[in-house]
Amino acid sequence: METKQVPIMITLIAGFVTCIIGFMTQMETKQFVKIWIIVLISFYILGCIAKIVLDKNFKEETEEATEEAAENEESEELKMEEGMADAEDAVDSGDLEDSAEKEEIE
Secondary structure, three states, X not given: OOOOOHHHHHHHHHHHHHHHHHHHOOOOHHHHHHHXXXXXXXXXXXXXHHHHHHHHHHHHHHHHHXXXXXXXXXXXXXXXXXXXXXXXXXXXXXXXXXXXXXXHHO
């Protein structure tokens, strides 16, 4: 998962909400700017923490998924090898030729 933009998005949303609240309450510009900067910095830090948590969780899930995929590939390869061995045995024993002759007769 792409988590690079998580802190930025959280910061922008918090800044937008702060702007709306500041305009609705008709805050003074100096007070608004101070509050806005504090909100942006604090929510950027919270976004970085959220990004770290997401990265750790998705890293574990990704590792599990790659292990499962590797196991599935190995089992599919074994099945294919067994299927090829069965087909070779059938050809060697003449089973396929007999079935082809039966189909021609019918």
